[in-house]
Amino acid sequence: MVPALQGVDTANLDRLHLHITRRLDGLLQGEYLGLLPGPGSEAGEARAYRPGDDVRRMDWPVTARTTVPHVRTTVADRELETWIVYDNSASLDFGTQDLFKNDLALRATIAFTYLAGRGGNRTAAVHAGPDGPVIVPPRGGRKGARALLHRLAKVPTQAGVGLDRLLANVNKASRRRGMVVVVSDFLDETDWASYLKKLAVRHHVVAVELLDPVELALPDVGVVTFKDPESGASVEVQTRSKRFRERYAEAAREQRDAIAAGLRSAPASHLRLRTDEDWLRALTTFIASRRHVAAHR
Numbered sequence: 001m002v003p004a005l006q007g008v009d010t011a012n013l014d015r016l017h018l019h020i021t022r023r024l025d026g027l028l029q030g031e032y033l034g035l036l037p038g039p040g041s042e043a044g045e046a047r048a049y050r051p052g053d054d055v056r057r058m059d060w061p062v063t064a065r066t067t068v069p070h071v072r073t074t075v076a077d078r079e080l081e082t083w084i085v086y087d088n089s090a091s092l093d094f095g096t097q098d099l100f101k102n103d104l105a106l107r108a109t110i111a112f113t114y115l116a117g118r119g120g121n122r123t124a125a126v127h128a129g130p131d132g133p134v135i136v137p138p139r140g141g142r143k144g145a146r147a148l149l150h151r152l153a154k155v156p157t158q159a160g161v162g163l164d165r166l167l168a169n170v171n172k173a174s175r176r177r178g179m180v181v182v183v184s185d186f187l188d189e190t191d192w193a194s195y196l197k198k199l200a201v202r203h204h205v206v207a208v209e210l211l212d213p214v215e216l217a218l219p220d221v222g223v224v225t226f227k228d229p230e231s232g233a234s235v236e237v238q239t240r241s242k243r244f245r246e247r248y249a250e251a252a253r254e255q256r257d258a259i260a261a262g263l264r265s266a267p268a269s270h271l272r273l274r275t276d277e278d279w280l281r282a283l284t285t286f287i288a289s290r291r292h293v294a295a296h297r
Contacts, residue, residue, distance in 0.1 A: 013153050020110050027284040046070045080178055081138055082116035083170050084109055084125040086152050087184035090159045090229035094212060097276040101210045104275055105183045106153055108208050111283055112181045117145040125152060126169050128161035133169040159230050163188035167195035174203065183208045186259045193262035205268040209259065212275045216252045218245050
């Protein structure tokens with residue numbers, strides 16, 4: 001088991017950033033612009049309606065003039081503002097593989113900050129603090145992104161601030177349409193899905209779900225004591241019981257299905273990263289699938 005992340009010094013964070021960006025450049029081909037942000041928000045030209053087009057983009061004046069249904073296309077904004085919702089709750093201080101979930105959260109944040117922050121784009125963040133949500137205002141360029149990452153790397157685990165409050169603060173603080181990347185395990189028991197829906201009205205939302213394999217299936221390792229990192233409550237279980245392991249796996253599937261349903265209802269683009277897999281390859285596969293969808297719209 002790898003020790004939990006307890007802060008990252010400047011040199012280690014810079015090396016980690018360099019490693020991730022080099023691997024991304026090696027795995028990704030072509031331009032990233034317009035793939036993660038979605039179709040954009042600036043009005044473009046009108047074209048004839050095709051089955052599957054969003055009816056909210058109907059251009060009624062052109063439709064009335066031509067008597068043929070038309071939709072108004074959109075153009076991606078030249079400057080993208082990206083908000084990172086960085087979940088530093090106690091449930092992320094867990095891992096049984098090469099990484100803890102909070103280690104994976106930092107790495108995913110580095111990758112998305114790099115992808116979204118090039119070309120002068122602005123990045124911002126919100127995380128939990130002792131007195132509630134903390135806003136890190138948008139800043140542009142590499143220096144702004146680097147300052148953001150160094151700040152998030154030093155954020156300690158914080159209990160008592162729900163994911164719903166973090167999302168609500170982004171909705172209030174964001175001044176323009178853009179992208180919101182939510183990095184979390186989504187184990188929060190608040191009604192975060194309804195706040196995600198509100199964000200998705202104005203922004204393209206990417207939900208990065210962090211997962212450890214033990215959260216899906218228990219190994220047969222005898223008596224184990226589990227402790228809730230949020231409440232501190234503990235329980236002792238016998239993992240040699242096949243019936244118990246089956247019930248655990250079924251409950252875990254139901255929990256993950258409920259999370260996926262909440263993300264779909266927003267709607268949000270859903271990326272699942274695991275502590276026991278090559279998360280960078282999972283990320284590039286996700287981006288490739290987004291490109292495919294964008295190309296066939």
